[in-house]
Amino acid sequence: MKISHLTITAIDIPRASVLTTAYGSLDSATTLLIEIHTDEGVTGIGQVSVDAPFYGETAEGMLANIRTHIAPALIGENPFDIVRLNHVMEAVLPHHWGSHSGVDMALWDLKGKALGVPVYQLMGGKVREGVDLMGFVHFGPPDQMAAEAVEKLDEHAYPVLKMKIGLNPQEDVIRYRAVAEAVGDRAVIQVDGNTGYTIAQALQALPAMERIGSLGAIEQPVARMSDLAELARRLNTPIMADEAIYPPEDAIRVVEKRAASIALMKINKHGGLTNVYRIGTIFGAAGLSLSxxxxxxxxxxxxxxxxAAIPCVTWPSPATAMMDTIVATPFAPDGLLLKAPDAPGLGVELDWDKVRHYARTE
Known part of the structure; x- marks a missing residue:
């Protein structure tokens, strides 16, 4: 089997709610859909988010990168050679993890379909059924955030609620107090700073949140690895690395510096499933956790x-609400769990009418 050609489509799907972070606000999700076709008629499909503030690449940049650099390098290759083809992508387009990501995902989907097994089986089989979920409280006035937190717990009984910080330390503490007092002992709270604090601001706001109580995890409040490590030493709450880790080598540095005890994996950010699995091996060997x-x-x-396949994925992930989906196969949480499908490859089919509806016109 050989790769014959790639097809790339940019699509925009509205979010159910505006996402506000230290980077700015987003009201829609732009993604690229990558199809890898073969001479035997088997096609693998991958997807990558192109929220530029988070991943550093725009839709236009990724489209050009995949068409100009990656696709020509993969045509004629065996799609089963996923690890080697990741090295090929890195050789022709270094450090563009987003551009690599959707292609890598499509390769895993293709291989699973060709062999008739789900992707988790290609990775060694299940250690759990899928992703455990947490709730997400959207940024807003303190009373509004507190009300949403209670509503989320009443609806789903999430063990963890996530909220954004990183815009203003004093106001963040006020918002945190409102949510924590509303939640009580029903859940713990994960705060996410998206590198918005300086170390001085972090040491002002985060100990205050610890004193309020209910703080379960602190996600990437500062940018520098050394500052993360200082927070890990000085605070009692687990530190979660996000922007500190891109390729697997970064995960090694986090472990060496003891900068975090949890890391948030984003398939787009790390270059695909292959690198997330590698990071899982590193963190698992160090006795640390992933989300x-x-x-x-x-x-x-x-x-x-x-x-389902990585043993150290023990911290839940935020449930994401979109206005619509391009996935035709029913795929929704079962209670607080998002199960991995058992069908070959990724295990779902797309609604191509919706793909065409949301596709950008070039």
């Missing part, structure tokens, strides 16, 4: 396969 962001559509499906 895998599920996002939407095929990205969520792929995250469920990774969570």
């Amino acid at each position: 895998i962001a599920i996002y939407y559509d095929l990205i969520g499906v792929a995250a469920a396969h990774l969570a």
Whole structure:
């Protein structure tokens, strides 16, 4: 079997709610859909999010990168050679993890379909059913966030609620107090700073949140690895690395510096399923934990396969709400669990009418 050609489609799907972070606000999700076709008629499909502030690549940049650099290098190759083809992508387009990611996902999907097994089986089989879920509280006035937190717990009884910080330390503490007091002992809270704090601001806000109580994890409040390590030494709450880790080598540095005890994996950010699995091996060997962001559509499906196969994925992931989905196969949480499908490859089919509806016109 040989790769014959690649097809790339940019699509925009509205979010159910505006996502506000230290980077700015987003009201829609732009993704690329990558199809890898073969001379034997088997096609693998991958997807990558192109929220530029988070991943550093725009839709236009990824389209050009895949068409100009990656596709020509993969045509004629055996799609089963996933590890080698990741090295090929890195050789022709170094450090463009987003551009690599959707292609890598499509290779896993293709191989699973060709062999008639689900992706998690290709990775060694299940250690759990899929991704455990947490709730997400959207940024807003303190009373509004507190009300949403209670509503989420009443609806789903999430063990963890995630909220954004990183815009203003004093106001963040006020918002945190409102949510924590509303939640009580029903759940713990994960705060996510998206590198928005300086170390001085972090040491002002985060100990105050610890004193309020209910703080379960602190996700990437500062940018520098050395500052993360200082927070890990000085605070009692587990530190979660996000922006500190891109390729697997970064995970080694986090372990060496003891900068975090949990890491949030984003398939797009790390270059695909292959690198997330490698990072899982590193963190697992160090006795640390992973969480895998599920996002939407095929990205969520792929995250469920990774969570099913990687032993150290023990911290839940935020549930993501979109206005619509391009996945035709029923794929929704079973209670607080998003199960990995058992069908070959990623295990879902797409609604191609919706793909065409949301596709960008070039």
